Amino acid sequence: MNLRSLSPDQGRAGPPIRLIVLAGRPRKGAHPLAERFGVSHKCLIPLAGKPLVAHVLQTAANHPRIASLAVCIEREGFEPIYDVLTRLPGRGTVALVPARDSLADSVRAAAEGWEGPVIVTTADHALLSESSIDALLDTLETADIAFALTRREWVEAAHRAGHGHYLRLRDGEFAACDLYGMSGPAALRAIEVFRGDRSGQRIARATGVLGLLRVMLGMETLCGAIARASRRLALKVGAVILGDGSQAIDVDDDRTYAVVRDLLETRGEEQIEAAPRLAVA
Template sequence: MDTPSPAVSAARVAEPKYTGAPVRMIVLAGRDPRGTDALARSFGKTHKCLVPLAGRPLVAHVLQTAAVHPAIESLAISVEREAFEGLFDVLSQLPGRGIAKLVEARENLVDSVLAAAEGWDGPVLVTTADHALLTPASIDTMIAAMANADAAFAMAPRDAVLAAHPQHLHPFLEFADGAYASCNLYAAADPEALRAVEVFRGGGRFAGNAWGVLRAFGFVNLALLSLRAASLFDAAARVSRRIGQRLAPVVLHDGSQALDVDDAATHAAAEALLAQRPEPARAAVGTNRSRQALG
């Protein structure tokens, strides 16, 4: 794994926050506020997270991976209340120990993350319900990154992404050291570090939220990035200074980690890649996770 740039505030890095504490995984499963998702509609579902994939609802794949990971003791699924009933069956089948809860999605991404983190005082991982190919190795790498960072985000190099999914259509972010795709996987050493998500208030993806980018980078830094003059790690260092937190990019060389199940093509690609993997391990303790729904 690449290490954070030494340009990131050395004084802050000298006192890492993460101490190997249990982790809460937040899974964003809410519906696009602009309308019903086309993939969900094609399967007759109100929410994409309930679309079947390889014999199970889409969200079940990421939840299964998280539920059997030894570091994750709490799961919080952010989704509209109307989808609670459809997710109860998914939660009832989860192995492992700890708590899995449903949290009503808020009006925007930032408030949804903060609501899902409420009541938890340890490290947090955030991903999306369509991250069906999430691996334990990616979780391990993100947790390790928190030893020297307040927050971390995962990226995959273009060649690795295209090797796993040659038809990848989402735009790559261009930096001086190459092009990368977002893996929709984020980490925060504690709830205070979730302040970094305030950069994205107003919704939208990172690449499409112009005002969020301007607030994070500043006009000069944004110009440098637009000219591809900064490397990924230099860009992260600039944002770190801007928001007052150590923000570390984590490069995942498994290109499948950048595959979101968004449409029929990516659904087929994810199903094919899942078929190449061994069946996920089942925890010996069985389905004894505590489940609850919150308002």
């Protein structure tokens, strides 16, 4: 298992991409932040002068390889999402897709009819940067499916209160960046890993019960976990480790809302350029 350096200029050319933005409500009902701000969905709460989801959609609109956008949300959210989209630069195609009961089914529905690579993120990822998308696309050049992580120390460097959940492996603690990619339709079967709500169930589907135990006991390395997942899924799995710890910080509660608001204000909403990163291929 090799680690390879990624230069900032890699991956800028290639096939067009469909970006899927997951914006649906939790199954248990309205999100507390949505209730606090009096809106139907968390993705519509105001943040730094515009709806939360607008930050993600703006990044998508600016990226040269994103030619198709699919937003998964309940039908009652179609109209406010459409209003957000009308304020963004018009480029590529946009589809509003009714959210399904599970993340896996929503992604499958949103990817329907698209023959090229697909990237999936969440509507609360207001700090998502173009450089992180580039890094994931670089990894997809040699992988069937890919996902983005960052190290705990880099999250804490971005903001000391930025994240609360880490994957503890033998070679470090990692945070997920809610950014995933699939090279094409044949790789879509990997989304079954995300069926259900518990992270332990997802790890077990990807690596097997033995892999889950090794991860839980801190005995597994990142490369080892990826190798197990590749064998179990019969697909080549890749991961990119982003040097920008803010990429693991999304808006989930009052604390992270304040963190993301502060980071957006501090950085003037400029694209957050990732530090040098490594890809696990």
